[in-house]
Amino acid sequence: MSTQIATIPKHISKGEELVVLKRSDFEAYRKWQDEVNDALSKVKRGREEYKKGKTTSASSSRELR
Numbered sequence: 001m002s003t004q005i006a007t008i009p010k011h012i013s014k015g016e017e018l019v020v021l022k023r024s025d026f027e028a029y030r031k032w033q034d035e036v037n038d039a040l041s042k043v044k045r046g047r048e049e050y051k052k053g054k055t056t057s058a059s060s061s062r063e064l065r
Helices: 023-051
Strands: 006-008 018-020
């Protein structure tokens, strides 16, 4: 995937840097971002449950049955 990035000059964007990219690249980025945010929220929830003692320890998956 060869992504070409064009930066719009600051005087046109009133001081903000703007970047133009293909919609397919943007959609792929948004999907990745949503997946990362979902994983991070699950990790956060797991850590909170661990601190509250709501988790169990098992040395193998057979112990969970």
